[in-house]
Amino acid sequence: MDSNHQSNYKLSKTEKKLLRKQIKARHTLLRHEGIETVSYATQSLIVANGGLGNQVSRNQLLLVLEECGLVDALLMPPNKPYSCVRYTTVEESKKAYDTLNGREIVDDLGQKIILYLNFVEKAQWKELGLQALPPGLKVIEEIISSEDEKMLLESVNWTEDTDNQNFQKSLKHRRVKHFGYEFHYDNNNVDKDKPLPGGLPDICESILEKWLKAGFIKHKPDQLTINQYEPGHGIPAHIDTHSAFEDEIVSLSLGSEIVMDFKHPDGMTVPVMLPRRSLLVMTGESRYLWTHGITPRKFDTVQASKGHKSGIITSDVEDLTLNKRGIRTSFTFRKVRQTPCNCSYPLVCDSQMKEAPASFPESDKQALQLEQDYVHRVYEEIARHFSSTRHTPWPHIVEFLKALPSGSLVADIGCGNGKYLGINKELYMIGCDHSQNLVDICRERQYEAFVCDALAVPIRSGSCDACISIAVIHHFATAERRVAALQELVRLLRPGGKALIYVWAMEQEYNKKKSKYLRENRTSQGLKEEISNDTSVQELLVKQLPNVGNQDSAHSVSSINDFQDGGCNSRNVANSKLPIHTNRTSFHSQDLLVPWHLKENPGKDKRVEPFGPLGSRDPGPVFHRYYHVFCEGELEAACQTLSNISILQSYYDQGNWCVILQKV
Numbered sequence: 070m071d072s073n074h075q076s077n078y079k080l081s082k083t084e085k086k087l088l089r090k091q092i093k094a095r096h097t098l099l100r101h102e103g104i105e106t107v108s109y110a111t112q113s114l115i116v117a118n119g120g121l122g123n124q125v126s127r128n129q130l131l132l133v134l135e136e137c138g139l140v141d142a143l144l145m146p147p148n149k150p151y152s153c154v155r156y157t158t159v160e161e162s163k164k165a166y167d168t169l170n171g172r173e174i175v176d177d178l179g180q181k182i183i184l185y186l187n188f189v190e191k192a193q194w195k196e197l198g199l200q201a202l203p204p205g206l207k208v209i210e211e212i213i214s215s216e217d218e219k220m221l222l223e224s225v226n227w228t229e230d231t232d233n234q235n236f237q238k239s240l241k242h243r244r245v246k247h248f249g250y251e252f253h254y255d256n257n258n259v260d261k262d263k264p265l266p267g268g269l270p271d272i273c274e275s276i277l278e279k280w281l282k283a284g285f286i287k288h289k290p291d292q293l294t295i296n297q298y299e300p301g302h303g304i305p306a307h308i309d310t311h312s313a314f315e316d317e318i319v320s321l322s323l324g325s326e327i328v329m330d331f332k333h334p335d336g337m338t339v340p341v342m343l344p345r346r347s348l349l350v351m352t353g354e355s356r357y358l359w360t361h362g363i364t365p366r367k368f369d370t371v372q373a374s375k376g377h378k379s380g381i382i383t384s385d386v387e388d389l390t391l392n393k394r395g396i397r398t399s400f401t402f403r404k405v406r407q408t409p410c411n412c413s414y415p416l417v418c419d420s421q422m423k424e425a426p427a428s429f430p431e432s433d434k435q436a437l438q439l440e441q442d443y444v445h446r447v448y449e450e451i452a453r454h455f456s457s458t459r460h461t462p463w464p465h466i467v468e469f470l471k472a473l474p475s476g477s478l479v480a481d482i483g484c485g486n487g488k489y490l491g492i493n494k495e496l497y498m499i500g501c502d503h504s505q506n507l508v509d510i511c512r513e514r515q516y517e518a519f520v521c522d523a524l525a526v527p528i529r530s531g532s533c534d535a536c537i538s539i540a541v542i543h544h545f546a547t548a549e550r551r552v553a554a555l556q557e558l559v560r561l562l563r564p565g566g567k568a569l570i571y572v573w574a575m576e577q578e579y580n581k582k583k584s585k586y587l588r589e590n591r592t593s594q595g596l597k598e599e600i601s602n603d604t605s606v607q608e609l610l611v612k613q614l615p616n617v618g619n620q621d622s623a624h625s626v627s628s629i630n631d632f633q634d635g636g637c638n639s640r641n642v643a644n645s646k647l648p649i650h651t652n653r654t655s656f657h658s659q660d661l662l663v664p665w666h667l668k669e670n671p672g673k674d675k676r677v678e679p680f681g682p683l684g685s686r687d688p689g690p691v692f693h694r695y696y697h698v699f700c701e702g703e704l705e706a707a708c709q710t711l712s713n714i715s716i717l718q719s720y721y722d723q724g725n726w727c728v729i730l731q732k733v
């Protein structure tokens with residue numbers, strides 16, 4: 070496998086396979102991560118599959134890498150399925166390339182992982198695109214002089230009373246003042262019909278003109294919010310409401326520097342230093358998709374070597390120090406939007422949010438919409454975190470797969486992160502899922518998987534010896550669609566072929582025994598579910614968005630949801646709002662929304678805030694998944710409507726109803 074000697078001898082079959090996989094890894098890195106590998110030997114290697122996102126820990130990987138020489142640096146980016154290692158010499162990295170390519174290791178969860186190594190020019194965060202600012206974000210240093218800074222600061226009169234036209238308020242964590250339009254923190258929007266008299270302060274006009282001329286900004290703002298933060302103050306992570314303001318949002322830092330945190334919905338956090346007299350410009354993705362916020366604390370963790378220069382604070386623990394905060398006053402200039410937002414981030418765009426579809430579907434179209442908004446979109450968003458919680462295969466399913474004759478062709482319809490795809494190496498297993506991100510995870514694990522709809526699986530009829538459908542059918546929103554999903558499984562089976570189906574049970578206590586789901590009702594921090602059944606749909610919509618919510622904390626919950634279901638024999642009432650389930654409690658309705666609390670940076674790869682105050686982390690966004698939980702006998706009854714099948718077995722397993730059927 071030595072890159073320099075490849076052509077000098079004939080490759081064996083195993084070597085060819087290895088080479089194919091290695092090239093595949095190279096393509097995936099380039100396509101998905103923009104990482105360019107090189108074909109000549111260097112000191113640095115990208116280790117595909119050996120990443121924190123694949124549950125491979127630093128120590129574990131180091132142990133393997135150090136077999137080949139002295140590791141100078143090992144970069145393990147959060148959530149990524151790869152790492153980057155730099156050896157002290159090229160010889161050592163060549164040795165690693167030659168001996169560790171195709172090496173099987175066992176991850177933290179006991180799953181086997183195969184490493185594929187490729188050379189890269191440099192082992193650098195930057196090279197991996199990890200040191201980049203969020204796309205569309207710029208910090209322009211020294212944008213105004215010290216004199217202008219002084220003048221601007223002196224122009225703010227904080228002693229005016231609240232009757233003043235330019236609304237001023239002391240929020241919990243800072244002082245604010247608005248010009249042009251008032252910003253309402255109760256609905257996070259501006260009253261577009263009620264501009265404040267006086268417009269922006271005169272003193273800003275000439276500065277804005279200068280910025281426009283110099284090309285620092287493209288549009289003239291008509292709204293200004295002045296925030297003043299004393300040490301210990303902050304602003305919660307938020308996205309400025311899309312429908313309220315245009316794309317470009319700029320913020321001038323005065324008086325003192327501060328670190329602002331930007332967060333991508335997938336959990337990546339980028340702390341950015343905003344020096345005093347600098348202008349932060351947020352456009353595009355950084356304005357629409359990433360949240361920004363300032364953690365309330367008295368010290369910021371900054372890079373010692375960089376002083377107060379703008380840019381990302383990396384987690385390079387050898388270069389971190391503390392910076393005492395001073396009083397920072399920011400001038401945030403925005404342009405009020407007069408037409409709805411049509412950005413390309415509909416999931417976080419209030420203009421593009423459909424009316425709450427979270428009610429019991431009355432038509433097939435509504436059912437589809439409900440599944441799209443409360444199943445497909447949610448899995449796409451939570452895929453990485455979801456996957457990190459799905460590792461232990463359930464014993465009865467393993468038993469089913471192990472009992473199949475070797476060489477069987479088995480389809481896992483709704484395979485999730487692929488946890489069953491590698492259970493029995495004697496089978497040909499193929500997985501499919503609606504979620505591209507989950508399918509990507511399967512592929513990273515070297516499983517065969519593709520994206521499709523479980524109602525239209527692109528596999529020839531009668532070609533499978535077996536199928537499994539684990540925790541999938543309960544996500545279909547009408548009885549007809551659930552039967553259609555079962556029908557599709559049967560279509561794939563050859564005569565004599567078997568399908569194993571698991572759905573979530575309404576009965577979480579069976580034969581006087583509580584299911585594992587109920588038993589895990591721990592109230593420890595992190596597992597505690599704070600959403601109760603009286604959450605309103607409006608609230609739900611807010612919560613469905615990752616942290617787009619309030620820039621100030623007060624927000625009332627009005628209870629418009631008094632949906633009560635009578636249990637298994639009662640039909641759902643049309644137009645009923647779907648209740649939000651309280652996790653780890655019994656079900657009170659068959660059709661419901663189950664909250665998913667997205668953990669930022671799941672697993673061990675949390676960004677460490679070495680000096681941050683304890684408990685200052687955001688709770689993270691909450692998503693809701695739609696479920697139809699099955700009553701006893703319901704899955705069997707649905708199966709019985711299918712032709713050409715016989716039910717071999719039906720049973721209850723840990724809170725699920727299960728059927729094994731056979732095509733006759």
Ligand SMILES: O=C(O)CCC(=O)C(=O)O
Pocket residue numbers: 294296304309320321361399401620
């Ligand atoms: O203080 C800042 O720079 C940002 C303020 C901000 O994000 C806001 O008011 O929406």
Ligand SMILES: [Fe+2]
Pocket residue numbers: 307308309361
């Ligand atoms: Fe903001």
Ligand SMILES: [Zn+2]
Pocket residue numbers: 311312357410411412413414417418419420421
């Ligand atoms: Zn938008």
